[in-house]
Amino acid sequence: MARDDVPVLIVGGSLVGLSTAVFLGRFGVPSLVLERHRGTAIHPRAALVNQRAIETYRVAGLQAEIEEAAAKEFVQNGAIVSVESLGGKELDWYFRFINEGVEHISPVPRIFITQIGLEPVLLRAAEGLGARIEYAQEAVSVEQDDDGVTAVVRSRDGGEERTIRAQYLVAADGAHSPIRERLEIPNLGHGSFSDSITIYFRADVSRLMGDRNLSVIYVFGPHIQGFFRFSLDLQAGFLVVNSTIDDAGTKSVRVGEDMSEPTCIAYVREALGDPDLAVEIENVQRWSASAEYAERLADGRIFLAGDSAHVMPPTGGFGGNCGIQDGYDLAWKLAYVLGGRAGDALLSTYDAERSPVGAFTTEQAYTRYVLRLDPSLGKDDLQPIVDEAAVELGYRYRSSAITGLADDDAWEDPRAPTGRPGFRAPHVDLGGDRSTLDLFGSDFVVVAGDERWRDTAGADVHVVARDVADAYGIGADGASLVRPDGFVAWRGDDPGDLADALRAALCR
Ligand SMILES: Cc1cc2nc3c(=O)[nH]c(=O)nc-3n(C[C@H](O)[C@H](O)[C@H](O)COP(=O)(O)OP(=O)(O)OC[C@H]3O[C@@H](n4cnc5c(N)ncnc54)[C@H](O)[C@@H]3O)c2cc1C
Numbered sequence: 001m002a003r004d005d006v007p008v009l010i011v012g013g014s015l016v017g018l019s020t021a022v023f024l025g026r027f028g029v030p031s032l033v034l035e036r037h038r039g040t041a042i043h044p045r046a047a048l049v050n051q052r053a054i055e056t057y058r059v060a061g062l063q064a065e066i067e068e069a070a071a072k073e074f075v076q077n078g079a080i081v082s083v084e085s086l087g088g089k090e091l092d093w094y095f096r097f098i099n100e101g102v103e104h105i106s107p108v109p110r111i112f113i114t115q116i117g118l119e120p121v122l123l124r125a126a127e128g129l130g131a132r133i134e135y136a137q138e139a140v141s142v143e144q145d146d147d148g149v150t151a152v153v154r155s156r157d158g159g160e161e162r163t164i165r166a167q168y169l170v171a172a173d174g175a176h177s178p179i180r181e182r183l184e185i186p187n188l189g190h191g192s193f194s195d196s197i198t199i200y201f202r203a204d205v206s207r208l209m210g211d212r213n214l215s216v217i218y219v220f221g222p223h224i225q226g227f228f229r230f231s232l233d234l235q236a237g238f239l240v241v242n243s244t245i246d247d248a249g250t251k252s253v254r255v256g257e258d259m260s261e262p263t264c265i266a267y268v269r270e271a272l273g274d275p276d277l278a279v280e281i282e283n284v285q286r287w288s289a290s291a292e293y294a295e296r297l298a299d300g301r302i303f304l305a306g307d308s309a310h311v312m313p314p315t316g317g318f319g320g321n322c323g324i325q326d327g328y329d330l331a332w333k334l335a336y337v338l339g340g341r342a343g344d345a346l347l348s349t350y351d352a353e354r355s356p357v358g359a360f361t362t363e364q365a366y367t368r369y370v371l372r373l374d375p376s377l378g379k380d381d382l383q384p385i386v387d388e389a390a391v392e393l394g395y396r397y398r399s400s401a402i403t404g405l406a407d408d409d410a411w412e413d414p415r416a417p418t419g420r421p422g423f424r425a426p427h428v429d430l431g432g433d434r435s436t437l438d439l440f441g442s443d444f445v446v447v448a449g450d451e452r453w454r455d456t457a458g459a460d461v462h463v464v465a466r467d468v469a470d471a472y473g474i475g476a477d478g479a480s481l482v483r484p485d486g487f488v489a490w491r492g493d494d495p496g497d498l499a500d501a502l503r504a505a506l507c508r
Pocket residue numbers: 011012013014015016017034035036037045046047048049137138139140172173174175178198240287305306307308314316317318319320321322323
């Protein structure tokens with residue numbers, strides 16, 4: 001059997017696998033990505049890419065390319081609303097503009113781009129940074145020992161199986177993750193609550209849309225509940241149906257049991273509010289709406305990322321974004337450990353930091369699902385709703401690599417960031433489209449209030465202006481230690497304490 005050796009093997013080459021390959025590539029770590037499908041996404045799925053995800057792509061130099069690709073798909077900065085039908089009564093406006101009120105908290109906006117538009121950008125970038133992406137390849141077994149991971153791989157086009165030996169494996173293999181199942185890592189959370197469908201259709205909706213710019217449209221019709229998104233030319237779109245209501249008023253979440261064309265046409269026409277509109281069904285996908293997260297994200301040399309680690313309903317648009325952040329947290333850690341710059345224990349902070357964030361984000365998506373789409377699921381076990389921006393940018397990391405976690409706050413409002421250890425380092429506008437966030441991304445950085453910190457070994461030092469120092473909570477003479485992923489690892493007043501903080505941050 002042929003054998004191939006790579007530092008990092010990524011199983012699953014969709015949104016999260018490709019993002020992780022980009023982030024690893026930035027650190028000079030070549031990865032091999034195996035994907036069972038024959039190419040990048042053919043269904044739009046995720047479209048709301050949040051500010052934190054765009055920040056990570058900005059670090060990788062991809063912001064402009066993503067904005068350009070996004071403009072081909074959507075008029076940006078649209079609204080999120082609910083309606084009785086597209087042509088009928090408007091019920092609620094969740095967002096007038098998706099970037100309203102968050103413009104100043106990041107150098108980047110929330111962007112609407114589907115996985116069809118985004119994944120080719122990520123693929124090109126990953127390959128340019130040294131990753132190898134192999135399509136129509138399936139990892140059929142994965143075993144690990146003290147020194148590495150061995151995967152047996154089969155081509156969908158036949159031929160002999162081959163073996164790949166890697167030092168680490170990232171399981172970005174989706175909600176039904178065969179690798180998570182093989183590792184017998186249980187899922188926690190709420191399980192499945194709707195056998196939903198997504199109907200991809202063609203129809204001229206321009207008259208019904210009028211001059212509104214609606215990015216996501218929740219529909220509460222007499223017989224269906226779900227949501228729409230439309231293409232830029234308003235000649236196509238998809239309708240997700242999460243539940244149906246019969247003439248007697250009985251609700252059902254077993255939508256997937258009838259995916260026949262006449263039924264789907266009837267759903268689309270009702271949701272559009274025009275019983276006679278010409279509708280052509282292109283494709284119907286059945287999927288389970290669930291809110292679950294893995295009990296742990298690591299097992300030895302194998303790490304779960306993306307939907308394999310947490311799967312959540314689309315309400316909030318959090319799922320893919322959360323997975324991208326898994327990859328961002330993991331990539332620099334793998335690079336530092338592989339390069340001998342950090343102790344192996346740094347890798348165990350991946351689970352410590354990302355598990356609670358995955359659970360928190362999943363619960364937030366579930367709360368929105370229950371409140372917006374299906375109150376009958378019950379409100380007793382709901383987490384109170386937390387503002388979108390806090391879910392996206394305000395979560396906190398807790399692990400042995402972060403020093404000075406003096407309080408219990410699990411999240412903060414990124415509109416008023418504090419710069420406390422464990423939080424994302426604040427964005428301060430430096431003028432000319434430059435942000436403090438542009439200082440981070442490769443090495444550890446000391447953001448310092450004065451010159452006393454200049455001689456720090458093992459980190460880049462930036463002595464900053466007073467407004468930045470204030471935003472970072474370091475005053476005129478303190479400093480913050482910021483990790484390559486832009487999170488604050490420590491802050492303090494005494495340069496003598498910095499070496500210990502850096503050692504802790506590297507798990508040395
Ligand atoms: C209708 C809808 C709308 C959504 N909207 C949003 C949104 O606006 N914003 C957002 O952030 N998220 C959204 N999501 C969620 C988002 O689509 C997912 O969270 C995201 O696609 C997860 O990416 P992933 O790479 O982790 O997993 P997946 O996209 O499921 O990819 C896993 C990949 O692994 C491959 N694979 C599995 N096993 C193997 C194997 N053994 N060998 C080789 N390959 C393998 C599969 O072929 C697959 O391509 C939405 C989802 C839906 C359904």
